[in-house]
Amino acid sequence: MVGGGQLARMTHEAGIPLGIRFRLLSDTPQDSAAQVVQDVVVGDYRDLDTLRGFARGCDVITFDHEHVPTEHLRALEAEGVAVRPGPDALVHAQDKGVMRARLTELGVPCPRHRIVADPADVERFAAEVGGFPVVLKTVRGGYDGKGVWVVDSAAEAAATTAPFLAGVAVLAEEKVAFTRELAANVVRSPHGQAVAYPVVESVQVDGVCDTVIAPAPGLADELGLAAQQLALRVAKELGVVGHLAVELFETVDGRVLVNELAMRPHNSGHWTQDGAVTSQFANHVRAVLDLPLGDPRPRAPWTVMANVLGGDFPDMYPAYLHCMAHDPRLKIHMYGKDVKPGRKVGHVNTYGDDLADVRERARHAADYLRGVITE
Template sequence: MVGGGQLARMTHQAAIALGQTLRVLAVTESDPAAQVSPDVVLGEHTDLDALRRVADGASVLTFDHEHVPTALLDELVAAGVTVAPPPSALLHAQDKIVMRRRLSELGAPVPRFAEVRDLADVDAFAAEVGGAVVVKTARGGYDGRGVTLARDVADARDAAQRYLAGGAEVLIEERVAMRRELAALVARSPFGQGAAWPVVQTVQRDGICVEVIAPAPRLDDELRLAAGELGLKLAAELGVVGVLAVELFETVDGRLLVNELAMRPHNSGHWTMDGARTSQFEQHLRAVLDYPLGDTAPLAPVTVMANVLGAQQVPTITMDERLHHLFARMPEAKVHLYGKGERPGRKIGHVNITGAANGSADDEGYLAEVRERATRAAHWLSHAEWTDGWNPHE
């Protein structure tokens, strides 16, 4: 697996159960996956020699991020390396302009967009849509980086100029009037078998996913079916092998629009580790190794995943102490820590809470209770503060 982050770390856990050894290409020995894998190659994902070393003798080469230049992957494929997903598919997760154009050709719903080569393109597009716009770099942006929600045309021009001056390719999109964000997570094997998990709702703050609700509550059955079918269709049409996450906007007028694609395990699928029969990490390995895919059925009416994000001020008590207190108060919490240092806003882990078997995602009281427990646990791990003011000494 190219990349030594938390996704590789959690994929390594799944590999152990399948009797596999996951070799990782990490930048440093302190990377999350390098801390736990016995087979580590140190190097950069832009170094062909490093890629050759990590692929040497492997059954398949896969990824925990999309940033490997496809020209290098093409060289590996020419040398006989099995790359999953293949470079021709991965390109659509790397380049938003390529992705938007291809999805438009396939008839998939996307926001109106245009490529920006100079500032006149910004003016023309803003006049065409007659509303708010978003300016993005075509490559490299994630967790809110490389994305500007423009206040007005002047702000859009400033963002485009800044990105262009930095050498980036730029696109501009209409700012969608949305009800919420959803994600359709699917997997596809080389054999062509596909599998889809329930569609989930993702909650973003400052461009970072903070919470995932599985399944998405109060989602119209027609939209739920359409989202899952769209994910499977895109996986097949683009030739994806492995997990594909399709990030979606649900608009205020009841439509679905594709926002982003990720061809790897994804934050929106972390709930599957404790809330589905087959986790996204096991499924990704099954897919790239061409095993029959696993059952994606949920294990509870609702599972809520809350990200543990670094606090502005690192707590004085250690993470180990925080875990001790959390488990004493909330023994049902399933915690996954990434072995990363704490800094403001950084994803350092996540918590999964599964709801009682007699509940329903559409029961507002039940859902609110599960969400509160998940966010309370994650906040405690981040800040060493209980959101409900609980004090064990009172």
């Protein structure tokens, strides 16, 4: 797996029962996954020779993130390395312009959009979609709200000059009137077997995923099924192998629009570690190795995942005593990261029959771990 973050850490954990030998390409020995994986290569994923050396002896290469240069992946594939998902698929998660163009070609519902050249072009785009506000995104490299701006006027568009001055391609999108954000998570294997998890509600705070509720409460059956079918179709049409998260807007008029794609395990699927028969991480491992996929069905009527963000208390370990005693059914997953304000350092999962109770238990644990509450 290329990338040493928490996704690699949890994917490695899922492969242990299957006897999978896991090799990691990590930026530093201190990265989240590098702390627990035995076979670690420390190096720069942007360097082709480093990637070649890392790939020797691996049956398959997969990813913790989407930032490996597309041309390097094409070179590896040309040399016989099994890259999953392959570069022709992964580029749709790497490049938002390519993604929007391809999804539009497929007839997949998306916000209105256009690549813009400068602030004046942003103003012209705003006029095309009925006025401000509009959303600006760097075509490559953004995540967790980074590289995304909402501009409310021509003056704000003119002030958002940094990406244009840096020569970075910028995608402008209409600001969608949505009631909530959803995510459809699917997994697809090389021979075309695919499974779909229940569609979840994803609650964002300041551009960062805060809470995920599985399944999305109050979602009409026909809309949930349509979202799953859309995600399965996107996975097939783009040739995805492994896990695909399709982030969606549920609009005020009862439709879904595709917001983003991620071709790796995803924050909106963390609930599956404790809430599904087979987790997203286990199914990602199975898929990239072309093993039969596992059952994605939920184990309980409701599962809630709450991210634990860093706060003012650098040592969260003493808080375990309270959280575990308060809720013996609580599942805590920490990433081994240094605690910094606003940084994702872990998550908690709760599950049960009563949604209000499950949500409260998850929120209590996440807030106590970060020091927001003390009892």
